[in-house]
Amino acid sequence: MPVMTILSCKILQDEIVHLLERDPAVNEIIVVKNNEEQELISKMDAAGLHYTLMDLEQLPPSPQRMDPEKFTVIICLVELALHEFPKTLKVEVYERIGRMTTYSDGILLFYGLCGNVLDKVEEDFRGQENTCPVRILRDEKRIVDDCIGATLGGGDEYLKTLKMLSSQGTFLFTPMYAHSWREIMRVDPEKPEKTLKMLRKVNEITGYKRVAKVNTGLNYTENFHEKVEEFAQIFDFDILELEGNQRIFQDCYASMKKLMGLPGMM
Template sequence: MPSLYLVSCRMFEDELVNIFEGEDENTLLLLVENENIEGIENKFTEVSLKYDKVSLEDMASKIGQTDKFVVILHLLEFALDADPDILREKVYMTIEENGKLFDGVLIFYGLCGNVLGTVESDFSYLGIPVRILKDSDGNIVDDCICAAFGNRSAYVEAMAGEERGTGTYFLTPMQAANWKEMLVLAKLTPDPDNTEMTKMVFDYSGYKNVGKVDTGLCYEKKFDETVDEFATLFDFEKKLFEGSTKVADESYYSIKKEIMG
């Protein structure tokens, strides 16, 4: 049976759990052991999702030991988001080292500072499908927020609808759960617990609203509460946006269909 390699930012934990919940007993899910898997393991446990862990060294042998469709999920750290060039280097290195073992590779990232836009053609030499998250119009999504809107045009429309000088800071469930770390990585503040300083930075940057992007997933239990607290903390107006898992779902099932033949 074919095998699929998923290289993903931790920010897509919820979408991945949702996808795997929809799979059947003919799919074997393996999770690469590293320091980034605690969150998704907790979610797998909560929904009673079966999976095994595997080291990078043992991937090849695991693939050949079953007649099931094998999906190996390799989660990469948040910190890569801080520097697009380092992110590109890490993603490319990961595919270069392991991609040849599989029948297809799907990257759960967007353009991310426009550094992953040519990843599909750059790895055409592998002779297998190497895909990145795209909307139904075939556009590579900008980032995880764009993916959560379901398509690029909805994301662009949400940003274009803002009044001049009134920016919106978007939060998906995973962005909300990790907002302090994300503010530091985005270099908005070295200390997110310093509310006064962080609010000054937001004001200077033109942020006046917090945009709650509801994808319909509820693996992060405190999403509503966290967005409310965030709005209160920084005196933001709360704006609600209907999100979607469409980009993640369609990208996954598209490459699965492609490699299953």
């Protein structure tokens, strides 16, 4: 039974649900319990996806899964707040890869360069290429910069967008980013106004005056527009709209399936 692990930042959970919902070749979905999965499984429930929730220690090692006709996907989410600490993020991701190798025939990272700390991840795990290859999100030329770059379609599209927005500082929000901005920006739930006051000052100093909604085409996260409007109102920002897509995620998922000897998406 070929087993693919998707090791992902929590902010890309919608993209995972979308892929699983569209791929009838998946016979089994396992979600690793680690206190990061609750929103994901709620969305999977709403989408009608069947899954098993397991502690990591409950997973059977890959060699014990001998049925070549079945395809299993394991989902392991990583804490969102780690993006603020790139070196810690690298340690955590590398440790997770090392642990998941035992249970997987291939590991697909739903990450970008993330401050360049993951730029060598495929090279660093090249020694297990024949047993459990590791791949990261990339376009036709290179690894994507981050989740926004992946959603916009890759490095060239991201650079073009940033140049277009260069006249004023602009936050780019996907639905999950909009949903999680307080967590990402570490707004103290006990004393939010203190943090928001500091953020307003930082935005003033750095020249941030706008927020752009990146429309991903996915509707798993509710109240996208309302969350962006809330953010804009708090900081007195203008709102722009940008179009994103799922091409990078679909292409990288299909490429990993092919590498594992499985047919493409649909």
